[in-house]
Amino acid sequence: xxxxxxIRSRYSxxxxxxxxxxxxxxxQVLEAARQAPTAANRxxxxxxxxxxEGREEELARVYGRAWFxxxxxxxxxxxxxxxxxxxxxxKPYDEVDATIAMDHLVFxxxxxxxxxxxxxxxxxxxxxEMLALPDDVEPIALTPLGYPDKDRTATGRRxxxxxxxxxxx
Numbered sequence: 255x256x257x258x259x260x261i262r263s264r265y266s267x268x269x270x271x272x273x274x275x276x277x278x279x280x281x282q283v284l285e286a287a288r289q290a291p292t293a294a295n296r297x298x299x300x301x302x303x304x305x306x307e308g309r310e311e312e313l314a315r316v317y318g319r320a321w322f323x324x325x326x327x328x329x330x331x332x333x334x335x336x337x338x339x340x341x342x343x344x345k346p347y348d349e350v351d352a353t354i355a356m357d358h359l360v361f362x363x364x365x366x367x368x369x370x371x372x373x374x375x376x377x378x379x380x381x382x383e384m385l386a387l388p389d390d391v392e393p394i395a396l397t398p399l400g401y402p403d404k405d406r407t408a409t410g411r412r413x414x415x416x417x418x419x420x421x422x423x
Contacts, residue, residue, distance in 0.1 A: 267369030
């Protein structure tokens with residue numbers, strides 16, 4: 255699958271088969287995140303791989319949707335602010351870089367036939383506790399990783415002329 259097909263095919267999967275994700279597929283997804291562009295190539299992010307089996311109670315506190323627990327894996331993308339490049343106005347880019355890495359892993363998963371769902375509405379305190387995160391890092395996004403249990407349903411997108419401006423606002 256080429257990148258344009260992966261972009262068109264990606265959707266927020268909210269139902270997963272219990273089938274395991276192979277180590278090879280997981281490594282391909284993680285490698286895609288590692289290859290993501292980051293400001294000054296600082297790579298101020300980490301990814302925590304969580305096996306859902308046996309951690310259902312903890313994960314339910316993190317994000318209370320039943321389908322979130324169906325996939326065999328959950329990936330947590332964590333920003334490391336102390337490693338981030340900063341723009342001249344001191345804006346740190348750790349969150350931007352972490353989200354780019356998340357996007358790369360989402361498209362790699364799609365290309366491999368795996369499903370994901372970008373989760374931002376999680377309980378950050380529960381994530382911190384579950385993953386024993388130090389105070390100087392920040393959970394940014396979570397996604398289940400597994401095989402979708404049904405085919406994609408079409409979702410609409412706004413037309414380009416509503417989203418794109420040329421030369422000026």
